Amino acid sequence: MWYDIHMDTFEPMTGSSYIELPEKLRNKHAIINVKNTDDHECFKWAITSAVRKQKTHPEMRNKLMRKDAKQFDWTGISFPTPFNQIKIFEKNNPGYEIWIFSWKNDKVYPIRPGKDNPKTKLYLLYLKNEETKHYCWIKDIDKLCFSQANKHANKKHLCRRCVRFMHSKKTLDEHRAILFWRS
Numbered sequence: 403m404w405y406d407i408h409m410d411t412f413e414p415m416t417g418s419s420y421i422e423l424p425e426k427l428r429n430k431h432a433i434i435n436v437k438n439t440d441d442h443e444c445f446k447w448a449i450t451s452a453v454r455k456q457k458t459h460p461e462m463r464n465k466l467m468r469k470d471a472k473q474f475d476w477t478g479i480s481f482p483t484p485f486n487q488i489k490i491f492e493k494n495n496p497g498y499e500i501w502i503f504s505w506k507n508d509k510v511y512p513i514r515p516g517k518d519n520p521k522t523k524l525y526l527l528y529l530k531n532e533e534t535k536h537y538c539w540i541k542d543i544d545k546l547c548f549s550q551a552n553k554h555a556n557k558k559h560l561c562r563r564c565v566r567f568m569h570s571k572k573t574l575d576e577h578r579a580i581l582f583w584r585s
Contacts, residue, residue: 404469419444419482420532421529421536426508433527434460435538436467445483445526446471448537449491449500470550482535485514497522503540504528510547517565518578525562 436447450471475494499521502514523539558567559574568574
């Protein structure tokens with residue numbers, strides 16, 4: 403019996419520097435994409451913009467945003483930030499739970515769902531191109547995912563864990579109970 407072994411280099415998923423949002427995402431007005439063209443701290447700026455909620459030009463870093471970033475404990479976090487350090491951030495900052503989503507072929511999908519604990523949930527979008535990987539804050543996950551729903555349904559309730567819409571709150575609660583029972 404013969405086996406073929408194929409090896410590839412391991413590249414851990416990390417965020418790094420600024421990426422312009424694709425037009426389809428930009429037009430949804432659901433994402434804050436902080437312009438960090440001079441550093442690799444997009445994870446820090448995405449988190450800070452989520453908590454700070456700056457009214458005018460939330461995508462711009464300024465002195466207040468830099469000051470607000472100091473309210474978090476960044477011990478053990480490197481920049482660019484790999485996925486495996488997000489749990490370090492959550493441990494250092496116990497009131498927060500980070501959920502990571504990505505976007506491909508006009509679909510949003512979860513790549514690091516949270517445990518749905520009663521904490522402050524921060525939804526981040528992870529984008530990448532040939533050179534760069536980047537985190538952005540999702541300020542409205544429902545608006546971002548709405549186009550994936552059945553166009554004929556009236557009211558939609560989003561399961562953030564699998565990015566599926568349910569027709570009623572009861573159906574969503576039953577669906578979530580099954581999901582969390584399995585995990």
